Amino acid sequence: MIHARGLTRRFTVKRKVVEAVRGLDLDVEQGQLVAFLGPNGAGKSTSLRMLTTLLPPTSGTATVAGRDIAADPDGVRARIGYVGQSSGAGEQFRAGDELVAQGYAYGLTRREARRRAAEVMDMLDLTPLAARRPSTMSGGQRRRLDIALGLIHRPPLLFLDEPTTGLDPHTRADVWQHILRLREQYGMTLFLTTHYLEEADSMAERVVVIDHGRVIADGTAARLKGDLAGDRVTLTAHDPADTARAAATAGRVFGADRVAVENGAVRVRVPRADAALPELLRVLEGEGVRVATAETARPTLDDVFLALTGRTLREAEAEGAGAAEGTEGADAARPTTAQPAAASAAAPEGDRA
Numbered sequence: 001m002i003h004a005r006g007l008t009r010r011f012t013v014k015r016k017v018v019e020a021v022r023g024l025d026l027d028v029e030q031g032q033l034v035a036f037l038g039p040n041g042a043g044k045s046t047s048l049r050m051l052t053t054l055l056p057p058t059s060g061t062a063t064v065a066g067r068d069i070a071a072d073p074d075g076v077r078a079r080i081g082y083v084g085q086s087s088g089a090g091e092q093f094r095a096g097d098e099l100v101a102q103g104y105a106y107g108l109t110r111r112e113a114r115r116r117a118a119e120v121m122d123m124l125d126l127t128p129l130a131a132r133r134p135s136t137m138s139g140g141q142r143r144r145l146d147i148a149l150g151l152i153h154r155p156p157l158l159f160l161d162e163p164t165t166g167l168d169p170h171t172r173a174d175v176w177q178h179i180l181r182l183r184e185q186y187g188m189t190l191f192l193t194t195h196y197l198e199e200a201d202s203m204a205e206r207v208v209v210i211d212h213g214r215v216i217a218d219g220t221a222a223r224l225k226g227d228l229a230g231d232r233v234t235l236t237a238h239d240p241a242d243t244a245r246a247a248a249t250a251g252r253v254f255g256a257d258r259v260a261v262e263n264g265a266v267r268v269r270v271p272r273a274d275a276a277l278p279e280l281l282r283v284l285e286g287e288g289v290r291v292a293t294a295e296t297a298r299p300t301l302d303d304v305f306l307a308l309t310g311r312t313l314r315e316a317e318a319e320g321a322g323a324a325e326g327t328e329g330a331d332a333a334r335p336t337t338a339q340p341a342a343a344s345a346a347a348p349e350g351d352r353a
Ligand SMILES: Nc1ncnc2c1ncn2[C@@H]1O[C@H](COP(=O)(O)OP(=O)(O)OP(=O)(O)O)[C@@H](O)[C@H]1O
Pocket: 011, 012, 013, 018, 019, 020, 021, 038, 039, 040, 041, 042, 043, 044, 045, 046, 047, 195, 323, 324, 327, 328, 329, 330, 331, 333, 334, 349, 350, 351
């Protein structure tokens, strides 16, 4: 469904070159649900916009839904749906009319457009809201309408750029339920960006982690965690004066890695906590360090990110936000519509380097 090789995109802002995406190689098979995970500014949206033909790459190639993004952008657009970060629904029209109008934009006849609008409303539980204007809808309802707009022409592949950002946890769960249903019931291939770790972890069958424009990990969440992060052991010494000694000892346990002291607790990574903890407690006891508390935890995707980059996703987010502030014009050039039809009208954005 998606085959990208060496996709690169540079922007020049005030004579400064921003390497937004640096050589993306990606293969996504039909029916997969892939989460593209990374901090702000990692290059997720830029990658998505290249794959959806909204933005020409500086270099590299890709075929999406069997069509080349450079040679046949119209063919790509006809076969994909794209739901951008901002709502694509206008405010004047009722939801049902908006969907029918979107159908016309894709060249459907009046009858086909009506039938398809009814179908996608049913898919996304919007039928009772057909006569409502988007401005009267809740955040989750509007998001579902955005997704419906992206599906009007029956694309087998749907791109979603941060579909749940800004929604409360309950609404996020509801939107996810609908996304999962698209895959289960309709066999769609779904490619979405997120910076919510838990979502990527629990919902996607494959997680592609991107940082500074490069893919740094790709696999199931379970495999990434198992291969890259390891378990975590956290313990506190009965006497706080023993904390530094406990940390030094923890670092000597077989396979121990990344020892840190945080808020008076010693944290250490080990391949298997069930094997390491008894050994650690025994060694500490031998050194006269009394342990007050000890706990173990399975790794999270944030641990994977930390293992790969040396910083947590939150730290990277803060860094990315700072960098984005310094990148003038970046936001001004972003598309603000979720309508795939806009793809055909979209001009290349930003300066090409
Ligand atoms: N049109 C543009 N002009 C200049 N710089 C841009 C433009 N679009 C993106 N960038 C820069 O490219 C880098 C990658 O941005 P991108 O939006 O792809 O990241 P992202 O991972 O999607 O972030 P977010 O999670 O905040 O959406 C950032 O440094 C960003 O400021």
